[in-house]
Amino acid sequence: MRIELVKGVNLNIIPSKQFKTTRIFISFIKNIELKKELAERALLANYLEMCSQNYPTQIDIARKLSQMYGASFGSSVDRRGNYQLINFSIDYIESKYLAGNEDLLSEVIEFLKEIIFNPLRVGENKNFDEETFTRQKNNTITYLKSIKEDKQAYAAAKLRKLYFDNEIQQVPSFGESEDVEKLTISDVMDAYQKMLNTDRVEVMISGDVNTDEVVNKFSVLPFKVRNISRASMSYTQEIKQEIVTQIDEEPLSQSKFDMAFRLPVVYRGDLHYAALVFNSLFGGSALSLLFTVVREKMSMAYYANSNFDPFRQLLVVQTGISYTNKDKVQELILEQLERLRKGDFEDELLEQNKNNLISSYISRLDSQTSALLRAQSAALTGINVTVEEWLDNLQSVTKDDVMKVAKMVELQATYMLGTN
Structure with a gap:
């Protein structure tokens, strides 16, 4: 079942009694127009995963997940042709398997709301926290540079550069280290506002859930109406005359x-x-x-x-x-x-x-x-x-x-x- 929460934001419900867990994806989808956007959004996903206003450290987030009976949470970036996706995923045990039949769905949605809509900001200008930002930026750079040590992945990346004519397609979904090195807090905050206000959003939930209850509870997420451009997801290029x-x-x-x-x-x-x-x-x-x-x-x-x-x-x-x-x-x-x-x-x-x-x-x-x-x-x-x-x-x-x-x-x- 697919329901539009607001224009440009869709809720996809996949009812299933097959699993003992409920799993949720929230994907922010953008047609990438500039190469640096890949790096901005990858670093943004890393920052949002690590902290929020009410959970300012990884320890705080881990403690909250533990309180939700060991729920598992993470973020990632993915590519589908011309699109880059920022994904937030969480899975948790079905309430009926808990002793008190607790309403974990409401608690999980509140957690996702906190992570996505209330990131850690400090100071008069309410910028992202500089220490956390710098740590995640350095972690991202270290990871991207480490790809060269994986010779199979490195060769694949070099082949991609040779094959694609478009520089955006030449770059992996998480960007390149040289682009990450140039990023400032302001750059990533701008990317955050664009993600929040203009990205197409697809929310997916799979589990033994009640459809009406799911719709009502996801409706509390403060998504704004957005106008979505229907750029083609598929990338095509002309054939090269020489290998x-x-x-x-x-x-x-x-x-x-x-x-x-x-x-x-x-x-x-x-x-x-x-x-x-x-x-x-x-x-x-x-x-x-x-x-x-x-x-x-x-x-x-x-x-x-x-x-x-x-x-x-x-x-x-x-x-x-x-x-x-x-x-x-x-x-x-x-x-x-x-x-x-x-x-x-x-x-x-x-x-x-x-x-x-x-x-x-x-x-x-x-x-x-x-x-x-x-x-x-x-x-x-x-x-x-x-x-x-x-x-x-x-x-x-x-x-x-x-x-x-x-x-x-x-x-x-x-x-x-x-x-x-």
């Missing part, structure tokens, strides 16, 4: 070789499910050609996998290899793609991959977080697919469908990290 390549030399025991392909398949479009099966066959599972041929049969990679982002129409292949095998590995990967284009794979392998995807999907039905994320995607895209529809669509994918998707794949960029 972009880059090699960075660094002594590693295991070199990283990544490839970026353009795959113009629209989320929930006609070929969406065929693209899921194609990715599973190509490198998205232990039954894939990259795993069984490049890694297992040919022993040319320590790992080899693929991932498809439908909101940015990007297919990425990641491998860990010996530096001297780069050309052979690239040739092998492209050979597997060509096999899929020609339909050079057994019907049994197709069915195995479809069954694997179905099993994975069914297993996620037992996850409350997955249920919320599915509802969130439906809210963001306006496309709601039932379990039965998803299974039918996936099962109906044919070999010809997979071949059609494979023929749409175009190599755009490669990145190599390592030394001979």
Whole structure:
């Protein structure tokens, strides 16, 4: 059930008796127009998670969560195409499992109201607390700089820079360290006011809840009416006429070789499910050609996998290899793609991959977080697919469908990290 609390703010209720907890997401959604906004909003999410006027320290927040029978709370940032999401999530035990049938929902909503609408401010100008702000800024910078030590993540970030023409898309959802270093309290407070007053908001709640009660209690949150621009969530770019390549030399025991392909398949479009099966066959599972041929049969990679982002129409292949095998590995990967284009794979392998995807999907039905994320995607895209529809669509994918998707794949960029 989806209800508009005020214009631009929607409450999505997913009733379920399957879980002993109730889980809530509150997502602030913005179409990012400037690269620095990613860093501003990531630092803002970190600040709001750590303190509020009535809970000025992490210890105070932890104590309050403990009083709510060990409720779990956190914030995060996420990206969906052109959108960045600031998420606040909390889960708590159902009241009926408590001795006194306490009304935890009201208490949890008051806690979220405090965190989101009453951040810690000090001094005559009511600025964010400088000590807390500086600590979170330094923590964020340290984390972003540490990414270089994770060579697989670092290689993926460098590939993203090569592939995307748009600088916003080149940057991860939490921004870059150099942008965070420049941020002032004023910058992040401005981002806070924009988030609070202009972001589209999607509230998700899953659990054994009463719909009328949920609507009444969430209505106390002081959201203002906002005018939402309907910018497209999906990012697309023109095909590059030449493949972009880059090699960075660094002594590693295991070199990283990544490839970026353009795959113009629209989320929930006609070929969406065929693209899921194609990715599973190509490198998205232990039954894939990259795993069984490049890694297992040919022993040319320590790992080899693929991932498809439908909101940015990007297919990425990641491998860990010996530096001297780069050309052979690239040739092998492209050979597997060509096999899929020609339909050079057994019907049994197709069915195995479809069954694997179905099993994975069914297993996620037992996850409350997955249920919320599915509802969130439906809210963001306006496309709601039932379990039965998803299974039918996936099962109906044919070999010809997979071949059609494979023929749409175009190599755009490669990145190599390592030394001979």
